Amino acid sequence: MVRTTNPRKFIHFFNKFKAERNLNDRYNIPVEVKVVEVGPRDGLQNEPVNVPTNTKIEFINRLSETGLKAIEVTSFVSPKWIPQMADNAKVFQGIQKKSNIDYPVLIPNVKGLETALSVGVKEIAVFASASEAFSRKNTNCSAEEGINRIREIIDSAKTHNLKVRGYVSCVVGCPYDGFIKPLAVTKIVTALLELGCYEVSLGDTIGVGTKKTIYNMIKDIVNVTEAKNLAIHCHDTFGQALNNVCTALDLGITVVDSSVSGLGGCPYAKGATGNVATEDVIYMLHGLGSNTGIDLKKLIGVGHFISNAINRPTASKVNAALYSKYFL
Template identity: 60%
Template sequence: MFSRTVTQFIKRNVSSVRIVEVGPRDGLQNEAKILPTTTKIEFINRLSKTGLKNIEATSFVSAKWIPQMGDNVDVMKGIEKVDGITYSAIVPNMKGFEDAVETKTTEIAIGGSASETFTKKNFNCTIAEGVERVKSIMKAAKEKNIKVRGYVSTVISCPYEGKIKPSEVAKISEMLLKAGCYEISLGDTIGVGTPNSISEMLKEVLKVAPVETFAIHYHDTYGQALSNILASLDLGISVVDASVSGLGGCPYARGASGNAATEDVVYMLHGCGVKTGIDLELLIDAGKFICEELGRQSESKVNRATRKIKP
């Protein structure tokens, strides 16, 4: 009875969900092993066959700072780009933007944080100064007809400040929207959120812009990612970031298992009658492929279960 009620409630609010696959970028850049360019390209090409419409392929950042993304240009140029799929990339500065233009990237993402301390320690500026810094990228992107997505990290808690006020999340979200972002992805960076704190944050954020403007990006450090996604669906959120097989991790939380696993998110959504357009079997195969290449176990419960059923 409870399950049927939850399913009916979710379907009234959200009938379909768009998954943004962040494994090739947010996942691989947090893995210790640096994979060959050909492996990354094969991974993304496999993901392109699953029905995903958004794949975050790489980050145009200096190899000095993130060596896992050092082959960003080669990866973006080498993948088989399928019509109808958006292949996006993180762009931290104008040099990164120029690389994005060179590879004909049609969507970029810029980052920010709801924590002043986190922003100062990682970007050496205040939140407001950080938004000003990316305005040149926003202007250049508009001239090139490139869409810009915004990330807001530490939306629930910060490794330095602790609990973050929802009003601070709303504040930077509004700044990024006014600067030109078409969508804001709200990230529980250290994965400490619960359905209650997630709902509290979202209700404040939804005061500044329509629900269609926001996406969610939850880490599964305390095993709450799926519950938090359900809480977000209840409020009408219909865009979910996820990483196949839970690739990645969080450098600020000991034992963090990374992002919500795409296989688990899709399995749950399909079970609730919510459409994703994704072929779960092909997604599972992509997860198995990349985990074998990394020499690690999948963090996806669904992926592990299918290995036991079909060795």
């Protein structure tokens, strides 16, 4: 309650409050936003130096203490294609799992699913591409063949009562096909939802998206499904990731994929840099008034840990700015 007997002070306060309220009303900022941490999988998969299994396990265990509710652990892909994920079963079995956290893993085929089931996986993620050329480079099959492969995975996953999340790569641009039309993305999203994915994450794999292209892509999708079925997954190659996340939030999406310390890159997209940093996303969301349930200080500590482990500086501006304040 404001206590003042000075009319000028009251008018000044009222006008300031009104302006701030109108500014917030201008955007559809969600009260609650879920952050899916993809650092252990998408963040580490392209690291050139092998990260020891024990380091990965400690990394995930530390992430589990930050308030995150979803941490993508690893990928059950052939080590021939992604050597960094060769210890997938050991990592998944070695982490300390909390009952209130989901620990999904990426599954490329039925063989990978069988291995994942043998170690007690409860949630999986499958992936398709909106780009025909990227699909052939990434999975050695056409986009349509990729959907058929996913159908086989999901049919098997359903018999084991697994939750299934979907990814769509190259939602606005591809290193081989160039610009991707929104209709191509909507087609793949629709197929994944119809197959049984509870949510589809929209991946700007090479980070070329802008406010306009992300807006047009999502607007086309929400003509056929609700925003609650979608997540946004931005890479920060051109420094547009936070802006693109805000665009997605404004259109009703309330799930954001990110990677602590900005880890990441795509092994099939030369030059693509890391995911948007989780620390930066959390700082922004808290500044917007959204609740994430995540402790930023703890998250910064985890980002510093993994950056030291792989011997390179953090790509998170928030981590670089606040680490010394919190820990030195």
